[in-house]
Amino acid sequence: MGSKTETLKKTFCVSTIKKNLGIGFNNILTFIFNPKTCEIFTRTPRDWFYIILFLLAIWSFIFLYFLLMWMLFYYVQYGSDDSSPVWTRWTSLVSPGILNQPDLSIKHEPELCALCFSVTVNCLFNWTPESFSQDDPRRETLEKELAKMNYTFEPEDGFVHITCTGSSSIERSSLEGSAFIGLPGCSKSAFPCSLETLKTLARNRTTYLDLSKSKAARLKEVSEITLMCTAWANNIDHTEVIAYNGRPRGGAQLAIKVGGGLLIK
Secondary structure (H helix, E strand, C coil), X not given: CHHHHHHHHHHHXXXXXXXXXXXXXXXXHHHHEECCCCEECCECHHHHHHHHHHHHHHXXXXXXXXXXXXHHHHHHHHCCCCCCCCCCCCCXXXXXXXXXXXXXXXXXXXXXXXXXXXXXXXXXXXXXXXXXXXXXXXXXXXXXXXXXXXXXXXXXXXXXXXXXXXXXXXXXXXXXXCEEECCCEECHHHCCECCCCCCCCCHHHEEXXXXXXXXXXXXXXXXXXXXXXXXXXXXXXXXXXXXXXXXXXXXXXXXXXXXXXXXXX
């Protein structure tokens, strides 16, 4: 009697499991496709048509938007002629007035001397320096700045003068005795900058500043100095300032530490 009862229980359990599995499998099939309502994944063909149409519309818009942005970016960067840059003030339709005059770059040159720095007029395509007129007040300011470095202003057509000083009165005093190796600037022959002359004329746009005879070089204790160099030409406007740091345009600055006649890193 007991064994018969156990057999009935096992048979009932097996049939229940098979039934549940059958119901579950049928539910899955019905979820995928319901023949009574013609629904596919609980959506009618009409619903799927609208869903697919919406997805096509939204992704087509996204694709076309980014394609348009890429084409605009490529045009702004290169224009219709890949051989010449678009970002020039006089020839480009895109002219925000950002790159309308060159700045300077200052770099330590330990190969020349421990306190030597190269000062380079950055390349700006199609820019050519213009000389100051006789009555331009900036010319008088330039003459005074050159005199502080023991140079005499000698007018030359298209010559870009460069002067360097400190950011404070103490720093300016520490830099007394500094001198350029060669001329305090670069001649008109180094301009305009182009793709062909970008590297070949780079040395002609560079002058070298020697601080080894300055007061700062004779100090034993370490002093911090902000070296500020300025380029001078009629078409370089120092009243314009860089938005993120307030520094006047047409120059560069470099924070250095000097001690015992050496540059401290």
